[in-house]
Amino acid sequence: MKTFSALFGLSILMLITVYSASTYAGSIIFRNKNNSMCTIDAPKVGAEPIQVNLTNSSNCKEPAIRSMEIVDLPSATQILLTDSPTCSKTLTDTGSNWYWFELKTTRKKTSLGITEIEYLGTFSPPSMVGPGVQMTGKESIRPSYDMRDTLSCVRITTSKEPVSANPATSSPSK
Numbered sequence: 001m002k003t004f005s006a007l008f009g010l011s012i013l014m015l016i017t018v019y020s021a022s023t024y025a026g027s028i029i030f031r032n033k034n035n036s037m038c039t040i041d042a043p044k045v046g047a048e049p050i051q052v053n054l055t056n057s058s059n060c061k062e063p064a065i066r067s068m069e070i071v072d073l074p075s076a077t078q079i080l081l082t083d084s085p086t087c088s089k090t091l092t093d094t095g096s097n098w099y100w101f102e103l104k105t106t107r108k109k110t111s112l113g114i115t116e117i118e119y120l121g122t123f124s125p126p127s128m129v130g131p132g133v134q135m136t137g138k139e140s141i142r143p144s145y146d147m148r149d150t151l152s153c154v155r156i157t158t159s160k161e162p163v164s165a166n167p168a169t170s171s172p173s174k
């Protein structure tokens with residue numbers, strides 16, 4: 001009976017682990033200058049990328065985004081941050097579109113503490129912004145202090161589902 005109970009408990013634990021891994025792909029928390037928060041959940045592994053205009057979104061409308069925090073994103077997640085409401089990487093010297101950053105996670109369940117957006121402007125690709133977070137691209141036509149409170153859009157892309165490691169069965173040669 002003890003063996004059955006132990007196996008049953010282990011089976012339930014494995015089901016919970018598999019379920020949570022397949023339904024939750026981490027999130028990014030954005031904060032404004034008053035520390036009001038807005039959380040954007042990453043798409044599941046292999047799902048279509050999500051793009052959010054942070055200044056005009058039903059689930060996330062925080063004016064003057066100042067910082068971000070990464071929570072449990074899977075490896076190879078790509079994050080595009082721009083001051084363009086459409087996540088455009090075409091820079092102009094009028095209005096907005098002054099900068100963009102591309103980050104990529106390099107570890108399973110990557111987290112990064114609260115990081116100010118203008119601080120990202122001090123890095124040059126391909127540098128590590130924090131443990132498991134690499135800056136893979138960046139372009140700016142203004143100094144980093146002009147980036148304060150201007151983030152407008154984020155695009156989050158998770159990697160594709162891993163291919164099965166099962167080798168193909170082959171018949172013996174004759």
